[in-house]
Amino acid sequence: MTSRFPKLTVWRAIFAAIMLSGLYATYLRIFYGLGGATNLSDRFPWGLWIAFDVLCGVGLAAGGFTLVAVVHIFNIERYRPILRPAILTAFLGYSLVVVALLFDLGRPDRLWHPLVMWNPHSVMFEVAWCVTLYTTVLFLEFLPMVLERFGWHKPLAWIHNISVPLMIAGVLLSTLHQSSLGTLYLIVPAKMYPLWYSPMLPAMFYLSAIGVGLAMTIFESWHSSRAFGRALELSLLASMGRVLAVLMSVYLWLRFLDLARRGVLDLLIVNRTETWLFFLEIALMAVPTVLLFQKSVRFRPGALYACSVMVIFGFIANRLNVGVTALEAGSGAHYVPRWSEIAITFSIVAAGFAFFRIIAEHFPVFEARSNGHAASEMGEREEERIPVG
Amino acid sequence: MSKAILYDSTLCIGCKACEAACAERWGLPYNDTIAAEEQISAHKLTAIETHGDKYSRRLCMHCLEPACASVCPVGAIQKTKLGPVVYDPEKCMGCRYCLQACAFQVPSYEWASRLPRMRKCDQCFERQSRGQPTACAAACPTGATKCGDRDALIAEARQRIAEKPGDYYSRIYGLNEVGGTSVFYLSAVPFEQIGLRTNVPQEALPALTWRVLELTPDIVSTGTVLLGGIWWITNRRAEVAKAEGKRK
Numbered sequence: 194m195t196s197r198f199p200k201l202t203v204w205r206a207i208f209a210a211i212m213l214s215g216l217y218a219t220y221l222r223i224f225y226g227l228g229g230a231t232n233l234s235d236r237f238p239w240g241l242w243i244a245f246d247v248l249c250g251v252g253l254a255a256g257g258f259t260l261v262a263v264v265h266i267f268n269i270e271r272y273r274p275i276l277r278p279a280i281l282t283a284f285l286g287y288s289l290v291v292v293a294l295l296f297d298l299g300r301p302d303r304l305w306h307p308l309v310m311w312n313p314h315s316v317m318f319e320v321a322w323c324v325t326l327y328t329t330v331l332f333l334e335f336l337p338m339v340l341e342r343f344g345w346h347k348p349l350a351w352i353h354n355i356s357v358p359l360m361i362a363g364v365l366l367s368t369l370h371q372s373s374l375g376t377l378y379l380i381v382p383a384k385m386y387p388l389w390y391s392p393m394l395p396a397m398f399y400l401s402a403i404g405v406g407l408a409m410t411i412f413e414s415w416h417s418s419r420a421f422g423r424a425l426e427l428s429l430l431a432s433m434g435r436v437l438a439v440l441m442s443v444y445l446w447l448r449f450l451d452l453a454r455r456g457v458l459d460l461l462i463v464n465r466t467e468t469w470l471f472f473l474e475i476a477l478m479a480v481p482t483v484l485l486f487q488k489s490v491r492f493r494p495g496a497l498y499a500c501s502v503m504v505i506f507g508f509i510a511n512r513l514n515v516g517v518t519a520l521e522a523g524s525g526a527h528y529v530p531r532w533s534e535i536a537i538t539f540s541i542v543a544a545g546f547a548f549f550r551i552i553a554e555h556f557p558v559f560e561a562r563s564n565g566h567a568a569s570e571m572g573e574r575e576e577e578r579i580p581v582g
Numbered sequence: 583m584s585k586a587i588l589y590d591s592t593l594c595i596g597c598k599a600c601e602a603a604c605a606e607r608w609g610l611p612y613n614d615t616i617a618a619e620e621q622i623s624a625h626k627l628t629a630i631e632t633h634g635d636k637y638s639r640r641l642c643m644h645c646l647e648p649a650c651a652s653v654c655p656v657g658a659i660q661k662t663k664l665g666p667v668v669y670d671p672e673k674c675m676g677c678r679y680c681l682q683a684c685a686f687q688v689p690s691y692e693w694a695s696r697l698p699r700m701r702k703c704d705q706c707f708e709r710q711s712r713g714q715p716t717a718c719a720a721a722c723p724t725g726a727t728k729c730g731d732r733d734a735l736i737a738e739a740r741q742r743i744a745e746k747p748g749d750y751y752s753r754i755y756g757l758n759e760v761g762g763t764s765v766f767y768l769s770a771v772p773f774e775q776i777g778l779r780t781n782v783p784q785e786a787l788p789a790l791t792w793r794v795l796e797l798t799p800d801i802v803s804t805g806t807v808l809l810g811g812i813w814w815i816t817n818r819r820a821e822v823a824k825a826e827g828k829r830k
Contacts, residue, residue: 223696224696225694225696226692226693226694226695226696226698227691227693227698228693228694228695229694233678233693234693235623235624235681235687235689235690235691235693236687238678238681238682238691239678239682262809265813266809266812266813266816267812267816268813268816268817268819268820270820298675298676298677299674299675299676299677299678299691299692299698299699300674300675300676300697300698301675301676303656303674303675303676304675306655306656306673306675307655307656307675310656310657310658310673311657312652312654312655312656312657313795314652314788314791314792314795315652315653315654315655315657315679316653316791316794316795317653317654317655317677317679318655318656319795319798320655321655357810357813361805361806361809361810361813364805364809365801365802365805365806365809368801368805369798369801369802372794373794373795376791376794376795377679377791379790379791379793379794380649380652380653380682380683380787380788380790380791381682381683381685382783382787382790383685383779383781383782383783384685392790395794524687525687
């Protein structure tokens with residue numbers, strides 16, 4: 194502990210600086226409105242808080258539903274040791290997306306309005322309902338970690354009883370709204386640059402969310418193994434890396450097939466900012482995909498980690514491109530986020546890391562290992578063991 | 583019978599009486615500075631634009647199938663039977679999807695306000711429901727802005743083009759744009775020369791998202807059966823394996 198102490202203070206200083214700047218930006222947002230805290234305008238109404246905090250936030254939390262499906266629905270037990278960290282990431286991710294929405298909505302006091310004022314024709318309405326319900330599901334999937342910590346067995350048994358429908362609901366809700374975040378943009382065919390506007394956006398958003406969910410799981414396993422001195426589940430993560438490589442190649446192949454079918458491949462040789470940012474996005478996804486097909490890369494923790502980071506950055510580049518780059522020319526606006534938008538985004542990310550660390554330290558997030566359950570053979574499920582998380 | 587506005591650019595003299603009347607109807611400030619702003623905003627819901635020696639007017643198009651109303655998660659925006667697309671600020675939670683979705687970039691937001699609202703022209707819904715003309719049409723000294731029944735205005739626009747083919751570009755803007763609007767433009771020159779968007783889709787936008795959204799019940803029902811089935815099979819397999827393991 195003592196050897197790690199100086200490193201921690203540096204991180205704590207950075208953390209404090211980020212949070213303080215976020216606090217001041219929050220003051221600006223509350224007292225001077227969206228105009229005082231953002232560079233948004235009538236022509237460019239959605240900025241960093243939607244493109245990063247919401248689009249990326251929801252996507253990066255996709256590891257939760259992916260692993261729940263793998264472990265509980267497909268019953269692939271060997272992934273169980275990394276299920277709980279993925280659920281915790283997802284729960285924190287969604288909670289922070291809601292916090293981000295409180296900043297971004299013009300009237301955050303009316304966040305609940307879509308629940309009582311319905312418009313089933315609105316994609317945003319569907320997303321609002323799915324995110325509300327799924328955050329509830331994630332809370333219930335996370336709850337056993339808290340209940341186990343305090344030894345409250347009665348509510349544990351109650352959650353256990355509804356766990357299967359709960360998890361199926363979670364996967365379905367995720368499928369719906371991960372794709373719907375892409376559907377949001379189908380309404381702007383004339384505004385959005387053709388390298389990104391596609392009727393396939395919903396499917397693309399869904400596939401890439403699953404991919405980045407896997408990448409995030411590798412990312413957080415690597416970090417928590419370092420932070421908590423745990424052994425890395427390398428064979429698990431390596432096989433996950435292979436699934437990721439297959440998934441990303443399908444995704445990239447579909448992307449180019451779609452460009453070709455829409456006849457916009459010639460845009461790739463136009464010298465515009467959009468083209469370069471498109472290639473950046475594709476390179477960040479294609480390079481790790483190629484690398485991950487090599488067994489030697491998958492079984493080297495550092496290389497596997499680097500690949501997952503590249504996929505994460507490729508995903509973020511894609512969402513920022515859809516949410517900002519692709520809309521600038523068509524909207525006749527140039528958008529660069531104001532410092533306060535960036536400060537709040539950083540604060541939310543930093544809060545996410547801090548919460549993860551605190552919860553992982555005090556609750557049985559990695560309990561499967563400490564309780565010796567990880568050693569249990571496939572199919573050897575103990576009756577009192579709670580499948581949720 | 584639904585209402586509409588016909589704006590004839592060839593008759594407009596750029597006097598901005600419509601702007602002043604609109605500001606008065608909304609209780610918004612209006613002075614020389616604001617008059618000089620040639621774009622619509624939260625404090626100016628219609629604007630006269632100068633394009634060389636031609637004028638044009640910006641206001642909400644009141645689409646027949648408005649994208650703004652279809653995307654609003656709380657149903658704060660409604661297309662009325664009368665024609666105007668109206669907004670209820672009490673429902674609005676400020677997601678600004680309407681600003682993003684509008685092909686004409688009409689809705690504006692009160693960015694500087696702590697309790698902001700979206701602002702846009704409502705084609706004087708109150709006045710029109712009482713049978714009165716819109717404030718802008720009533721104020722127009724030349725008849726460049728005229729309000730009335732939609733079908734009658736289309737007929738009149740066609741007649742004007744037919745009577746003076748030399749004075750008009752031969753199309754009516756708003757007839758097919760985004761599936762049809764409730765504001766029509768006539769012009770002496772092609773529409774892009776008076777600042778109108780000619781790259782907007784010629785079919786209604788809400789279908790683009792509805793095509794995907796309407797699959798929701800299918801995804802939920804098929805997904806439940808599929809995932810439930812997979813769970814049942816894999817769980818059963820694990821139980822059988824466990825039971826056989828015990829027997830041995």
